[in-house]
Amino acid sequence: MQNRWTAFALRRGTRLIISLWVLVSAAFLMIHLVPGDPVRAMLGPTAAPALVDQTRENLGLNDPLWEQYLRFLRGLFTGDLGTSITMGLPVSEVLAARLPNTLTLGLLGFVLAICLALPVGATIAVATRKGRRRGLELSFASTSVVVATIPDFLLGVALVAIFGVTLELLPVAWTGGAESYVLPVIALAAGPAAVLSRIVRVELLSTLDEDFVRTARAKRLSSRRIVLRHALPNAVTAALTLGGLMLGTLVASTVLVENVFAWPGLGSTVVGAILGRDYPLVQAIVLVYGTGVLLVNTLVDVVLALLDPRSTIGDQ
Incomplete structure (x- = not known):
């Protein structure tokens, strides 16, 4: 058993390291794959040639590619991600100021999606079991x-149009208060909650036909106890697996949602950085989002292995 866990940890760790290396390399090459001169794109077509040359020198773009790559890696390990061209601030400071807002929004969306999906999916499963309430199921x-x-x-x-503009019940942009979270969190959570509730319903319907549930019924346990204490915990594994994978997607989805609600997070920042040709900041934000998705996927694998150690056997 110990050997299987060691092999599992080595496989997952190796896969994570390789994925991170690919992500870092892709983020580095991004600035070199942009058509044309990225410095000219940042400064505009009317910039003086002397300013363009000086900017290229300051960014180290005149150095050999391998030297730039090593400098980029060294900066990642030391926390030196360069300076934002549009803001004039160290990129690490920009990330430190904006990342917590994005993480909070993504995590709240994830929690709300789970809190909606489990009771809704379970209720619909119980209510429509064995072909009952066909209209409700449809x-x-x-x-x-x-x-x-x-x-x-x-x-x-x-x-925004309904609750912010028409009814004027909630703010349509960031104000710093708790009410600012309501609309963007709902926008993030609604889609995942709908998907997860369908998964919960299907899994619970299948679990309710298992032998251990029949045994619980034979012991004359109440229907509520059978569902909540016996069937539901065994049915949510697939939903939690998908929910864990959705967590990375939820954080990435904040890019568009943050711009709708003028949210002071990485999503709205990266759009401004792209429009302003702020390549150091774009590189760093791409790394943050990509690393977050990879870490969440790895965490989901580990949690599933802990819940079901058999998943480590024969894992590739």
Whole structure:
């Protein structure tokens, strides 16, 4: 058993390191793959040649590619990610100021999605078991599909129009208060909650037909106890797996949602950096988002292995 866990840790660790190296290399090469001269793109077509040459020298773009790459790696390990061209601040300071807002938004969206999906999916499963309430089942299926397919930024615009502009109940942009979180968190959580509730329903319906549930019924346990204490904990593994994978996607989805709600996070920052040709800042934010997705995926694998050690056997 110990050998299987060691092999599992080595495989996951090696895969994570290789993925991080690919991500870092892609972020580094991004500035060199931009068509044309990235410095000219940053400074504009009317910039003086002397200023362009000086900027290239300051950014180290005249050095050999391998030397730039090693300097980039050294900067990552020392926390020196360069200076933002548009803000004039160290990139690390910009990330430190904006990253907490993005993480908070993504985590709250994830928590809300789970809190909605579990009770809704379980309730619909119990209510429609064995073909009962066919109308409710069809309504749930159609509604969840529609909600899941609406882009989160489009849902955000609709929420702003209804609750912010028309009803004037909630702020449409960041104000610093708790009420600022309501609309963007709902915009992020609605789609994942719809998908996860469908998974919970299907898994719970399958679990309710298992032998251990029949045994619980034979002991004359209440229906509520059977569902909550026996069936539901065994049915949520698939939902939590998908939910964990969605966590990385939720954080990445903040890019569009933050711009809809003028949220002071990395999502709105990266759009401004792209428009301003602020390549050091774009590189750093791409690394942050990519690293977050990789770490979440690895964490999901580890949690699943702890919940079901058999998943480590024969894992590739």
